[in-house]
Amino acid sequence: MQIEDLNFAHPGSDFPALERISLGISMGESVALLGPSGAGKTTLLTLLDGRLQGWRGRASVLDAPLDPDQPPHRARRPDTGFVFQEYALVERSSVLRNVLNGRLGRMSTLRALFGSPAAHDLKAALAALADCGIADLAERRVDSLSGGQRQRVAIARCLAQEPRLILADEPVSSLDPARAAEVLALLTNAARARGATAMFSSHQPSLARRFARRIIGMSSGRIVFDVPTSELSEDATEDLYRDTEPMPNVALRAVS
Numbered sequence: 001m002q003i004e005d006l007n008f009a010h011p012g013s014d015f016p017a018l019e020r021i022s023l024g025i026s027m028g029e030s031v032a033l034l035g036p037s038g039a040g041k042t043t044l045l046t047l048l049d050g051r052l053q054g055w056r057g058r059a060s061v062l063d064a065p066l067d068p069d070q071p072p073h074r075a076r077r078p079d080t081g082f083v084f085q086e087y088a089l090v091e092r093s094s095v096l097r098n099v100l101n102g103r104l105g106r107m108s109t110l111r112a113l114f115g116s117p118a119a120h121d122l123k124a125a126l127a128a129l130a131d132c133g134i135a136d137l138a139e140r141r142v143d144s145l146s147g148g149q150r151q152r153v154a155i156a157r158c159l160a161q162e163p164r165l166i167l168a169d170e171p172v173s174s175l176d177p178a179r180a181a182e183v184l185a186l187l188t189n190a191a192r193a194r195g196a197t198a199m200f201s202s203h204q205p206s207l208a209r210r211f212a213r214r215i216i217g218m219s220s221g222r223i224v225f226d227v228p229t230s231e232l233s234e235d236a237t238e239d240l241y242r243d244t245e246p247m248p249n250v251a252l253r254a255v256s
Protein backbone atom coordinates (compact mmCIF):
# COMPACT_ATOMS: atom_id res chain seq x y z
CA MET A 1 0.00 0.00 0.00
CA GLN A 2 1.36 3.36 -0.96
CA ILE A 3 -0.17 6.67 0.08
CA GLU A 4 1.15 10.07 -0.87
CA ASP A 5 0.00 13.43 0.40
CA LEU A 6 -3.55 12.39 1.17
CA ASN A 7 -5.95 15.17 2.15
CA PHE A 8 -9.63 14.89 2.93
CA ALA A 9 -12.38 16.91 4.60
CA HIS A 10 -15.81 15.37 5.25
CA PRO A 11 -18.58 17.10 3.28
CA GLY A 12 -19.79 20.13 5.22
CA SER A 13 -16.80 20.12 7.55
CA ASP A 14 -14.44 23.10 7.72
CA PHE A 15 -11.58 21.00 9.09
CA PRO A 16 -9.51 18.38 7.28
CA ALA A 17 -10.04 14.89 8.71
CA LEU A 18 -6.83 13.80 6.95
CA GLU A 19 -3.97 16.13 6.20
CA ARG A 20 -0.79 15.39 4.26
CA ILE A 21 -0.83 11.65 5.02
CA SER A 22 1.98 9.71 3.37
CA LEU A 23 2.97 6.14 4.15
CA GLY A 24 3.96 2.85 2.61
CA ILE A 25 2.92 -0.51 4.01
CA SER A 26 4.38 -3.79 2.79
CA MET A 27 2.36 -6.93 2.16
CA GLY A 28 2.00 -9.01 5.32
CA GLU A 29 2.70 -6.18 7.78
CA SER A 30 0.60 -5.78 10.94
CA VAL A 31 0.02 -2.12 11.71
CA ALA A 32 -1.86 -0.41 14.53
CA LEU A 33 -3.33 3.08 14.28
CA LEU A 34 -3.37 4.93 17.59
CA GLY A 35 -4.76 8.36 18.34
CA PRO A 36 -7.39 10.23 20.31
CA SER A 37 -11.01 10.53 19.23
CA GLY A 38 -11.30 12.55 16.06
CA ALA A 39 -7.68 11.86 15.03
CA GLY A 40 -8.81 10.51 11.65
CA LYS A 41 -8.33 6.76 12.13
CA THR A 42 -11.79 5.71 10.92
CA THR A 43 -11.57 8.17 8.04
CA LEU A 44 -8.24 6.74 6.89
CA LEU A 45 -9.43 3.12 7.15
CA THR A 46 -12.67 3.95 5.31
CA LEU A 47 -10.77 5.71 2.55
CA LEU A 48 -8.42 2.73 2.13
CA ASP A 49 -11.52 0.52 1.90
CA GLY A 50 -12.59 2.58 -1.12
CA ARG A 51 -15.70 3.97 0.56
CA LEU A 52 -14.73 7.66 0.56
CA GLN A 53 -14.63 9.89 -2.43
CA GLY A 54 -13.55 13.47 -2.98
CA TRP A 55 -10.08 13.21 -1.42
CA ARG A 56 -6.86 14.61 -2.85
CA GLY A 57 -3.48 12.90 -3.18
CA ARG A 58 -2.48 9.45 -4.40
CA ALA A 59 -3.34 6.09 -2.89
CA SER A 60 -2.56 2.65 -4.18
CA VAL A 61 -3.98 -0.39 -2.38
CA LEU A 62 -2.89 -3.94 -3.25
CA ASP A 63 -0.97 -2.56 -6.20
CA ALA A 64 -3.99 -0.87 -7.76
CA PRO A 65 -4.61 2.89 -7.61
CA LEU A 66 -7.70 4.08 -5.75
CA ASP A 67 -9.80 6.55 -7.69
CA PRO A 68 -10.65 9.65 -5.60
CA ASP A 69 -13.91 10.04 -7.52
CA GLN A 70 -15.40 6.53 -7.57
CA PRO A 71 -15.38 3.29 -5.57
CA PRO A 72 -13.15 0.39 -6.71
CA HIS A 73 -14.48 -1.95 -9.38
CA ARG A 74 -16.64 -4.78 -7.96
CA ALA A 75 -14.09 -7.42 -9.01
CA ARG A 76 -11.43 -5.88 -6.76
CA ARG A 77 -13.50 -5.27 -3.65
CA PRO A 78 -13.29 -8.75 -2.08
CA ASP A 79 -9.52 -8.40 -1.74
CA THR A 80 -10.01 -5.89 1.06
CA GLY A 81 -11.90 -7.01 4.16
CA PHE A 82 -13.27 -4.59 6.75
CA VAL A 83 -14.11 -5.38 10.37
CA PHE A 84 -16.52 -2.77 11.69
CA GLN A 85 -16.47 -1.50 15.25
CA GLU A 86 -20.20 -2.18 15.60
CA TYR A 87 -19.92 -5.58 13.86
CA ALA A 88 -22.47 -4.71 11.10
CA LEU A 89 -24.04 -8.17 11.26
CA VAL A 90 -27.53 -9.25 10.20
CA GLU A 91 -28.99 -9.72 13.66
CA ARG A 92 -31.88 -12.03 12.74
CA SER A 93 -29.79 -14.35 10.58
CA SER A 94 -27.69 -17.30 11.66
CA VAL A 95 -23.98 -17.05 12.31
CA LEU A 96 -23.26 -19.20 9.25
CA ARG A 97 -25.45 -17.02 7.00
CA ASN A 98 -23.59 -13.92 8.24
CA VAL A 99 -20.22 -15.49 7.60
CA LEU A 100 -21.36 -16.60 4.15
CA ASN A 101 -22.17 -12.94 3.46
CA GLY A 102 -18.40 -12.48 3.42
CA ARG A 103 -18.39 -14.61 0.26
CA LEU A 104 -20.93 -12.50 -1.64
CA GLY A 105 -18.28 -10.49 -3.49
CA ARG A 106 -16.69 -13.72 -4.74
CA MET A 107 -19.95 -15.34 -5.90
CA SER A 108 -21.51 -15.00 -9.33
CA THR A 109 -24.30 -12.41 -9.44
CA LEU A 110 -26.93 -15.17 -9.67
CA ARG A 111 -25.61 -17.09 -6.68
CA ALA A 112 -25.33 -13.87 -4.66
CA LEU A 113 -28.89 -12.89 -5.64
CA PHE A 114 -30.41 -16.22 -4.59
CA GLY A 115 -28.12 -16.65 -1.59
CA SER A 116 -27.04 -20.11 -2.78
CA PRO A 117 -23.36 -20.57 -2.04
CA ALA A 118 -21.21 -23.02 -4.01
CA ALA A 119 -19.41 -25.83 -2.17
CA HIS A 120 -16.18 -23.84 -2.03
CA ASP A 121 -18.01 -20.85 -0.50
CA LEU A 122 -19.41 -23.06 2.22
CA LYS A 123 -15.97 -24.57 2.79
CA ALA A 124 -14.38 -21.13 3.19
CA ALA A 125 -17.12 -20.04 5.61
CA LEU A 126 -16.82 -23.18 7.74
CA ALA A 127 -13.02 -22.85 7.82
CA ALA A 128 -13.35 -19.23 8.99
CA LEU A 129 -15.81 -20.27 11.71
CA ALA A 130 -13.40 -22.96 12.88
CA ASP A 131 -10.43 -20.54 12.84
CA CYS A 132 -12.42 -18.14 15.01
CA GLY A 133 -13.38 -20.90 17.46
CA ILE A 134 -17.11 -20.54 16.85
CA ALA A 135 -17.94 -23.57 14.68
CA ASP A 136 -20.43 -24.68 17.34
CA LEU A 137 -22.35 -21.40 16.97
CA ALA A 138 -23.00 -21.82 13.23
CA GLU A 139 -26.78 -22.30 13.56
CA ARG A 140 -27.32 -19.72 16.32
CA ARG A 141 -29.00 -16.42 15.51
CA VAL A 142 -26.68 -13.45 15.89
CA ASP A 143 -29.11 -11.60 18.18
CA SER A 144 -28.63 -14.36 20.78
CA LEU A 145 -24.85 -13.88 21.02
CA SER A 146 -22.60 -11.98 23.44
CA GLY A 147 -20.45 -9.04 22.30
CA GLY A 148 -17.31 -11.17 22.19
CA GLN A 149 -19.06 -13.85 20.12
CA ARG A 150 -20.41 -11.23 17.71
CA GLN A 151 -16.94 -9.81 17.29
CA ARG A 152 -15.69 -13.26 16.33
CA VAL A 153 -18.51 -13.62 13.81
CA ALA A 154 -17.53 -10.27 12.29
CA ILE A 155 -13.93 -11.45 11.98
CA ALA A 156 -14.98 -14.83 10.59
CA ARG A 157 -17.07 -13.04 7.94
CA CYS A 158 -14.03 -10.99 7.00
CA LEU A 159 -11.76 -14.08 6.84
CA ALA A 160 -14.30 -16.03 4.77
CA GLN A 161 -13.91 -13.30 2.18
CA GLU A 162 -10.24 -14.35 1.85
CA PRO A 163 -8.98 -10.77 1.73
CA ARG A 164 -5.36 -9.84 1.17
CA LEU A 165 -5.78 -6.67 3.22
CA ILE A 166 -7.70 -6.62 6.50
CA LEU A 167 -8.79 -3.23 7.83
CA ALA A 168 -10.32 -3.24 11.31
CA ASP A 169 -11.84 -0.21 12.99
CA GLU A 170 -11.49 -0.52 16.76
CA PRO A 171 -12.31 -4.22 16.56
CA VAL A 172 -12.11 -4.80 20.31
CA SER A 173 -13.49 -1.57 21.76
CA SER A 174 -16.48 -3.23 23.40
CA LEU A 175 -14.69 -6.24 24.86
CA ASP A 176 -13.19 -6.83 28.29
CA PRO A 177 -9.36 -6.91 28.41
CA ALA A 178 -9.03 -10.70 28.22
CA ARG A 179 -11.50 -11.04 25.31
CA ALA A 180 -9.92 -8.04 23.57
CA ALA A 181 -6.49 -9.70 23.61
CA GLU A 182 -7.98 -12.99 22.38
CA VAL A 183 -9.77 -11.33 19.48
CA LEU A 184 -6.76 -9.27 18.40
CA ALA A 185 -4.58 -12.37 18.57
CA LEU A 186 -7.11 -14.14 16.38
CA LEU A 187 -7.21 -11.33 13.85
CA THR A 188 -3.47 -10.79 13.56
CA ASN A 189 -2.61 -14.50 13.60
CA ALA A 190 -5.18 -15.23 10.89
CA ALA A 191 -3.79 -12.39 8.78
CA ARG A 192 -0.24 -13.67 9.24
CA ALA A 193 -1.20 -17.26 8.41
CA ARG A 194 -2.75 -16.02 5.16
CA GLY A 195 0.10 -13.61 4.30
CA ALA A 196 -2.43 -10.76 4.48
CA THR A 197 -1.73 -7.24 5.64
CA ALA A 198 -3.59 -6.20 8.80
CA MET A 199 -4.25 -2.64 9.88
CA PHE A 200 -6.35 -1.99 12.98
CA SER A 201 -7.20 1.10 14.99
CA SER A 202 -7.25 1.10 18.75
CA HIS A 203 -7.39 3.32 21.80
CA GLN A 204 -5.29 0.88 23.79
CA PRO A 205 -1.53 1.37 23.32
CA SER A 206 -0.76 -1.81 25.28
CA LEU A 207 -2.77 -3.94 22.83
CA ALA A 208 -1.27 -2.15 19.86
CA ARG A 209 2.20 -2.92 21.20
CA ARG A 210 1.33 -6.56 21.72
CA PHE A 211 -0.28 -7.28 18.38
CA ALA A 212 1.25 -4.93 15.80
CA ARG A 213 4.78 -4.84 14.50
CA ARG A 214 4.41 -1.20 13.54
CA ILE A 215 2.49 1.62 15.18
CA ILE A 216 1.26 4.80 13.55
CA GLY A 217 0.16 7.64 15.82
CA MET A 218 -2.40 10.10 14.47
CA SER A 219 -3.64 13.39 15.83
CA SER A 220 -5.87 16.02 14.19
CA GLY A 221 -5.74 14.24 10.85
CA ARG A 222 -1.96 13.99 10.72
CA ILE A 223 0.60 11.28 11.32
CA VAL A 224 2.68 12.25 14.32
CA PHE A 225 4.80 9.10 14.48
CA ASP A 226 5.25 5.95 12.46
CA VAL A 227 7.66 3.49 14.06
CA PRO A 228 8.41 -0.20 14.54
CA THR A 229 6.69 -1.26 17.78
CA SER A 230 10.02 -2.03 19.43
CA GLU A 231 11.04 1.63 19.01
CA LEU A 232 7.87 3.23 20.37
CA SER A 233 8.52 5.07 23.64
CA GLU A 234 6.01 5.43 26.48
CA ASP A 235 6.45 9.21 26.17
CA ALA A 236 5.35 9.20 22.53
CA THR A 237 2.07 7.42 23.31
CA GLU A 238 1.41 9.59 26.38
CA ASP A 239 2.02 12.76 24.34
CA LEU A 240 -0.37 11.53 21.68
CA TYR A 241 -3.26 11.43 24.17
CA ARG A 242 -2.11 14.32 26.37
CA ASP A 243 -2.55 16.90 23.61
CA THR A 244 -6.23 16.03 23.21
CA GLU A 245 -8.51 19.06 23.46
CA PRO A 246 -11.39 18.58 25.89
CA MET A 247 -14.73 18.19 24.11
CA PRO A 248 -16.64 21.49 24.11
CA ASN A 249 -19.75 21.86 26.28
CA VAL A 250 -19.08 18.67 28.19
CA ALA A 251 -19.12 19.18 31.94
CA LEU A 252 -18.06 16.35 34.22
CA ARG A 253 -20.01 16.04 37.46
CA ALA A 254 -19.09 14.01 40.47
CA VAL A 255 -21.53 11.20 41.20
CA SER A 256 -22.71 11.53 44.77
Ligand SMILES: Nc1ncnc2c1ncn2[C@@H]1O[C@H](COP(=O)(O)OP(=O)(O)OP(=O)(O)O)[C@@H](O)[C@H]1O
Pocket (backbone or CB within 6 Å): 010, 011, 012, 013, 015, 016, 017, 035, 036, 037, 038, 039, 040, 041, 042, 043, 044
Ligand atom coordinates in the same frame (compact mmCIF):
# COMPACT_ATOMS: atom_id res chain seq x y z
N1 LIG B 1 -19.50 11.91 8.43
C1 LIG B 1 -18.77 12.92 8.90
N2 LIG B 1 -19.12 14.20 8.62
C2 LIG B 1 -18.41 15.25 9.07
N3 LIG B 1 -17.29 15.12 9.82
C3 LIG B 1 -16.90 13.88 10.14
C4 LIG B 1 -17.62 12.72 9.70
N4 LIG B 1 -16.99 11.61 10.16
C5 LIG B 1 -15.93 12.06 10.87
N5 LIG B 1 -15.87 13.41 10.87
C6 LIG B 1 -14.85 14.26 11.49
O1 LIG B 1 -13.59 13.87 10.96
C7 LIG B 1 -12.61 13.88 11.98
C8 LIG B 1 -11.95 12.49 12.06
O2 LIG B 1 -12.94 11.58 12.54
P1 LIG B 1 -12.65 10.01 12.64
O3 LIG B 1 -13.95 9.35 12.93
O4 LIG B 1 -11.91 9.58 11.43
O5 LIG B 1 -11.69 9.96 13.90
P2 LIG B 1 -11.22 8.67 14.76
O6 LIG B 1 -9.78 8.86 15.04
O7 LIG B 1 -11.64 7.43 14.09
O8 LIG B 1 -12.06 8.88 16.10
P3 LIG B 1 -12.62 7.75 17.13
O9 LIG B 1 -11.43 7.19 17.82
O10 LIG B 1 -13.51 8.54 18.06
O11 LIG B 1 -13.39 6.73 16.32
C9 LIG B 1 -13.29 14.33 13.26
O12 LIG B 1 -13.09 15.70 13.43
C10 LIG B 1 -14.76 14.02 12.99
O13 LIG B 1 -15.59 14.91 13.70
